[in-house]
Amino acid sequence: GAVVSQHPSRVICKSGTSVKIECRSLDFQATTMFWYRQFPKQSLMLMATSNEGSKATYEQGVEKDKFLINHASLTLSTLTVTSAHPEDSSFYICSASGAMNTEAFFGQGTRLTVV
């Protein structure tokens, strides 16, 4: 399958700071990228969908000003958690799919801990 690289895999930050997570498609052009959040022992919760060159579409209840998503190229999308608080601590996962494919390939995930 296609390769999606997510970085960093783990990050610890202080309350009030911002954290940027990168998601790269290494061997294909990702027309669409998805960002998910996963709480312990639960399934994936879609946060937002982004298409290259356009604004992200956020799911209901997800604050777009807090979770900034940029998808400036066909191989890179970033999620920035702004003014992080302990309740933002979670496992964040990105996935990417190409224009002609309904399958999505996932990054390794980022464990964010806000202290």
Added chain:
Amino acid sequence: TQLLEQSPQFLSIQEGENLTVYCNSSSVFSSLQWYRQEPGEGPVLLVTVVTGGEVKKLKRLTFQFGDARKDSSLHITAAQPGDTGLYLCAGAPTGNMLTFGGGTRLMVKP
């Protein structure tokens, strides 16, 4: 109510036993995917089923897509501890917009 209802939510079995995980919906899907996720990692795609009634086998795993393309099942034969993980079904009712089931957490004890 989730678009994809997955059952059971949790399953703990002994090595060598068989098991089946179900993924049901009232909606028709153009395709369904099954993923396995291990702790601290992203989900890994196991299989995609596209045609109603389709059966795909991946070693000891058998995947089936319902005739009406509304449901799917995953059957594992002679489960091994290495099969332990979170199994997720996902469907794309429209284009690339994947929707996930609630997941089945499988634990296989040696």
